[in-house]
Amino acid sequence: MTLGIRVKICGLTRPEDVSAVADAGAAYAGFVFFPKSPRNVTIEQARHLAVEVPVGVAKVALVVNADDALLDAITAAVPLDILQLHGSESPKRVSEVRSRFGLPVMKAVGVADQEDVAALDLYAEVADQILVDAKPPKNADLPGGNGVSFDWRLISARRWSKPWMLAGGLTPDNVAEAIALTGAKQVDVSSGVETAPGVKDAGVIQEFIQATRVPVKL
């Protein structure tokens, strides 16, 4: 018997990425709406990709400090299940987005030290899920998707009142250890399943999901 870890593969840009994610058994497929990212998709591209995502795989739109106009445009055109807020959105903004767009909101919080862990409690009160990611390196262009991890021991004894997901520098080689140390039941990966920034690899996606299938001793 194995633990049923739910996996999100983020930053899909091509139809073959959607097929790879579905074939490998991921629970979430993520699309990035952030022009600075090598994984950025236009609303039109995302719409074409999202309609190919099979029922049972949740479609996630990742945005960074998006205003209502951008969220209006995305949600009007793309069939979505979750909005992922990956910027410096305040708890108040998270609540506003939830009520205005009627979709569950996952708020990403960057962690580097104990103080950041405290911020997770605030967001757990207002978001539907929290995404515990590594804080981006200084001078990074992106607030996420940098392939860096944080010290997982910082959250090893922590639990929140809402579902949560672990992210940041996960790969097929380290994801089992990350799950064992943190107790995560959901994990999110982007650069760790790529051959180059923005280019997903179907084989590595398979390996990643296989590596999350941690055997349970009965």
Ligand SMILES: O=C(O)c1ccccc1N[C@@H]1O[C@H](COP(=O)(O)O)[C@@H](O)[C@H]1O
């Ligand atoms: O992937 C991106 O390009 C990205 C851009 C802006 C904000 C977040 C982004 N990615 C998210 O970052 C984490 C960790 O990614 P990685 O596995 O370390 O590459 C994950 O949630 C991505 O969805």
